[in-house]
Amino acid sequence: xxxxxxxxxxxxxxxxxxxxxxxxxxxxxxxxxxxxxxxxxxxxxxxxxxxxxxxxxxxxxxxxxxxxxxxxxxxxxxxxxxxxxxxxxxxxxxxxxxxxxxxxxxxxxxxxxxxxxxxxxxxxxxxxxxxxxxxxxxxxxxxxxxxxxxxxxxxxxxxxxxxxxxxxxxxxxxxxxxxxxxxxxxxxxxxxxxxxxxxxxxxxxxxxxxxxxxxxxxxxxxxxxx
Numbered sequence: 001x002x003x004x005x006x007x008x009x010x011x012x013x014x015x016x017x018x019x020x021x022x023x024x025x026x027x028x029x030x031x032x033x034x035x036x037x038x039x040x041x042x043x044x045x046x047x048x049x050x051x052x053x054x055x056x057x058x059x060x061x062x063x064x065x066x067x068x069x070x071x072x073x074x075x076x077x078x079x080x081x082x083x084x085x086x087x088x089x090x091x092x093x094x095x096x097x098x099x100x101x102x103x104x105x106x107x108x109x110x111x112x113x114x115x116x117x118x119x120x121x122x123x124x125x126x127x128x129x130x131x132x133x134x135x136x137x138x139x140x141x142x143x144x145x146x147x148x149x150x151x152x153x154x155x156x157x158x159x160x161x162x163x164x165x166x167x168x169x170x171x172x173x174x175x176x177x178x179x180x181x182x183x184x185x186x187x188x189x190x191x192x193x194x195x196x197x198x199x200x201x202x203x204x205x206x207x208x209x210x211x212x213x214x215x216x217x218x219x220x221x222x223x224x225x226x
């Protein structure tokens with residue numbers, strides 16, 4: 001399969017406004033957007049807006065704010081929306097620069113998602129089991145751009161299978177036709193082994209979202225992924 005993210009490598013920040021608010025005690029949209037700006041300034045290459053329990057309106061506002069911060073940054077990062085295809089479509093309709101969506105195995109079928117978001121958009125898919133991988137391999141070329149694979153069990157994502165570890169991630173890299181993104185409790189010590197295993201990106205939530213100094217936290221992660 002071809003991939004729209006084949007050249008995108010490094011740290012992938014998945015937002016969690018609830019965690020960020022617990023640190024900053026500030027407005028969740030403003031605080032999260034500031035954290036996104038700090039992360040992109042530090043070299044993060046991709047941002048996923050994830051706000052699990054929020055209504056569509058606030059998520060749309062957060063996407064717009066994050067897009068503004070990314071555009072103003074000297075860095076460069078793709079911006080995708082978690083699950084909410086409606087928010088992605090609304091954001092694009094309003095002129096917001098948003099690159100794509102990331103969906104899970106229980107969301108809309110990925111071929112339907114591809115038709116809805118168009119051929120230019122990035123489409124990520126969570127895929128950790130052998131059945132997930134088999135289904136990925138059966139998809140038409142160009143449907144999915146990257147897969148998110150569970151590296152370690154984590155409290156920020158319920159209902160996911162156990163993590164695969166570095167060796168398991170290396171197997172996925174070998175078998176997957178699209179870039180692999182590792183996610184799940186990743187620390188700075190994990191980053192060099194993951195990069196050596198061929199993982200394109202390492203996705204983090206708490207490591208940045210709950211940091212008192214997001215710029216410093218993101219910079220350390222970026223330095224360690226090599």
